Amino acid sequence: MIGGGVAGMSAACALAEAGLRVQLVERRVYLGGRASSYVHPGVNEVIDNCQHVLFGCCTNLVGFYKRIGVAERIHWTSEMTMIEPGGRRSRLGPSKLGSWGLPAPLHGLPKLLSAHAFSFADKFALARAFAALMRPVAADSCESLGAWLRRHGQTQGATERFWRLVIASALNADIDSIALPYAAKVIRELFMNSAFAGSMGMSTVPLSELYGGAAEFLRRRGSEVLLNTNIERAEWDEKTSQWTLATRNGPLVSDFLVIALPFEATRKLIPHMPAAEGADALAGKIERHEHWPICSVHLWFDREITELDHAVLLDREIHWMYNQSRLQAGRGGHYIELVVSATRAFAALPREEAIRQALTELAEFFPRVKEAKLEKVVLVKEVRATFGVPPGIDAARPTAVSPWPNCFLAGDWTATGWPSTMESAARSGHLAAEAVCLTEGATRTFLEADLKPEGLMRLV
Numbered sequence: 001m002i003g004g005g006v007a008g009m010s011a012a013c014a015l016a017e018a019g020l021r022v023q024l025v026e027r028r029v030y031l032g033g034r035a036s037s038y039v040h041p042g043v044n045e046v047i048d049n050c051q052h053v054l055f056g057c058c059t060n061l062v063g064f065y066k067r068i069g070v071a072e073r074i075h076w077t078s079e080m081t082m083i084e085p086g087g088r089r090s091r092l093g094p095s096k097l098g099s100w101g102l103p104a105p106l107h108g109l110p111k112l113l114s115a116h117a118f119s120f121a122d123k124f125a126l127a128r129a130f131a132a133l134m135r136p137v138a139a140d141s142c143e144s145l146g147a148w149l150r151r152h153g154q155t156q157g158a159t160e161r162f163w164r165l166v167i168a169s170a171l172n173a174d175i176d177s178i179a180l181p182y183a184a185k186v187i188r189e190l191f192m193n194s195a196f197a198g199s200m201g202m203s204t205v206p207l208s209e210l211y212g213g214a215a216e217f218l219r220r221r222g223s224e225v226l227l228n229t230n231i232e233r234a235e236w237d238e239k240t241s242q243w244t245l246a247t248r249n250g251p252l253v254s255d256f257l258v259i260a261l262p263f264e265a266t267r268k269l270i271p272h273m274p275a276a277e278g279a280d281a282l283a284g285k286i287e288r289h290e291h292w293p294i295c296s297v298h299l300w301f302d303r304e305i306t307e308l309d310h311a312v313l314l315d316r317e318i319h320w321m322y323n324q325s326r327l328q329a330g331r332g333g334h335y336i337e338l339v340v341s342a343t344r345a346f347a348a349l350p351r352e353e354a355i356r357q358a359l360t361e362l363a364e365f366f367p368r369v370k371e372a373k374l375e376k377v378v379l380v381k382e383v384r385a386t387f388g389v390p391p392g393i394d395a396a397r398p399t400a401v402s403p404w405p406n407c408f409l410a411g412d413w414t415a416t417g418w419p420s421t422m423e424s425a426a427r428s429g430h431l432a433a434e435a436v437c438l439t440e441g442a443t444r445t446f447l448e449a450d451l452k453p454e455g456l457m458r459l460v
């Protein structure tokens, strides 16, 4: 198994559970890939590569957490606070009628209708768009979210404060670069199918501690985790039907190979794999993928600047606020993380300017920032954070089956139907593990079922 991200870990753990001996090989000195944490040398603090959130609908990621015994380390919440510059707040989330929840998709409607963040015209436009998205969207639709929003008369408020901020930032791309079926999927899962599907989960421990559970799980089953090991080349021996992987520390031999790498690392490996029919076509598909950036600003203050755990920040470059000292209780201090999604302009700013802008904007939402002393700060720019999902991208997402014998593909960018998320990575890992078992002659199901829509959504 090459790659110790969520895709590689979920595939490895599923296969180890099925009784196979797995070697999980990771180039870095820790597991987690893009979803990892490390000690930042500049501030001597453990930081996550960036806040990673999941949702109730992420059944494969949750299934993976359950398998490795860390599911209880996820804190779930169904409320989202939107804040306007100046501090006015609106809360989105499910409502109850007495002790009963409202049936989906109406559960979120009362709070949306009473949200100050949206004008009457915005709310009407959103309600119309939600109603239109209750009808199925053709999976092969070539329309972008932006074009669809214009066709459905979305107001500027609805576009900027909801579609761009909540939906486009969940998909981490500009609205004109998002295929409508992906946007429709996010809307249905997060806001329509059920209150639980849309609830947000956040780790209560740093990500590498969370994913440390995978290493323990594998070792207990006689499998191995090889860190600090870069795979440079792979050769297939027709006679022995085995793969030999070249590493700095000598060769590794295996019956099966799962390449669980991001698209660019998979592309880099192809010229160092055996010649195979279909390898060029795979390389061609990969060329069609594009990166989108995410930036995070990590701030340590001398005092608490807000009692909120997290919030969506409207009309500014900073989009999301996570109060890490409250979310990860073991940390202490007053640590706030700000996340800026899909903005190439912010990612291009020089460090000092980006930090100054983030702090100025933060004070518009939380006035206590003006009195607080900033003790430490870290800016992380992940230029290659996620892949985009523009119209037509599904044709460039390969299945687990690779051009090589006994070799399978995984990674968030492969054909899972999900955007670039930990859920997509976990799904791809489970699909690759199923493909390995099938080649061995065993039919195993690792893919977790989707949550069933509830309430009126069952009828749609």
Ligand SMILES: Cc1cc2nc3c(=O)[nH]c(=O)nc-3n(C[C@H](O)[C@H](O)[C@H](O)COP(=O)(O)OP(=O)(O)OC[C@H]3O[C@@H](n4cnc5c(N)ncnc54)[C@H](O)[C@@H]3O)c2cc1C
Residues within 6 Å of the ligand: 002, 003, 004, 005, 006, 007, 008, 025, 026, 027, 028, 031, 032, 033, 034, 035, 049, 050, 051, 052, 053, 054, 229, 230, 231, 232, 260, 261, 262, 265, 294, 295, 382, 384, 385, 386, 410, 411, 412, 413, 420, 421, 422, 423, 425
């Ligand atoms: C800043 C940021 C914020 C994000 N926010 C969210 C979020 O809130 N929610 C969410 O669900 N997702 C989020 N994502 C996306 C999520 O992190 C990814 O979709 C997911 O982690 C991808 O997992 P993966 O296993 O497919 O790939 P990766 O995590 O990239 O794992 C691939 C692994 O392969 C290793 N590798 C590469 N080349 C080699 C080699 N030659 N030999 C050995 N090992 C190699 C890499 O070091 C890496 O560990 C975010 C990503 C970023 C960067």
